[in-house]
Amino acid sequence: MADIDNEERQGDLEDLRIAERRMADIKSGASVAVPLEEVAMRLDVKTERFRDVWEAIEADPVIADDWRARSQLVIAIVESVRANGDSLVASAKRLGISPETLAELLHGDISLLPRDELERIALASNETGS
Numbered sequence: 001m002a003d004i005d006n007e008e009r010q011g012d013l014e015d016l017r018i019a020e021r022r023m024a025d026i027k028s029g030a031s032v033a034v035p036l037e038e039v040a041m042r043l044d045v046k047t048e049r050f051r052d053v054w055e056a057i058e059a060d061p062v063i064a065d066d067w068r069a070r071s072q073l074v075i076a077i078v079e080s081v082r083a084n085g086d087s088l089v090a091s092a093k094r095l096g097i098s099p100e101t102l103a104e105l106l107h108g109d110i111s112l113l114p115r116d117e118l119e120r121i122a123l124a125s126n127e128t129g130s
Contacts (some may be wrong), residue, residue, distance in 0.1 A: 070110040073118040078106055080125035095124045 025031035040047050050056040054071070058064040081091045081102070092102040104112050105121075113121075 066115060067110065070115055070118060073115070073122045074105055074108060074110045076122045077118070077125050078108075080122075081106065095121050097121060 022031065026033050037047065039045075052068065054064040054067040055061075058067060077095075081095075084091060086094070088099050088102055088106075092099040095102065101112065110118075
């Protein structure tokens with residue numbers, strides 16, 4: 001296991017060295033950066049633009065909308081809790097959830113709870129200022 005980690009680190013370092021050399025070449029004028037759109041056109045790769053990450057990773061628009069809503073709810077909860085400045089335990093108690101659940105939400109876990117529970121917590125966080 002340690003050998004694999006070491007090999008992976010060595011590969012990462014080599015990738016970094018290559019990127020640094022490439023950047024130096026671009027800065028010195030020895031090479032030019034090619035925009036991604038131009039590379040895609042040269043290779044005849046079809047590119048697609050998406051409204052957001054949820055549309056890009058989920059083909060079903062109903063499911064993408066659910067993920068988008070969950071994300072927005074968790075962001076609102078996180079912003080409210082951080083703005084309040086209370087401890088994790090105090091904020092969790094005020095919101096009616098465990099500190100462990102709140103910690104997961106603060107780390108961005110949007111799939112942890114059912115959407116209606118996220119909506120309840122978001123409402124509670126706005127009502128209590130946490």
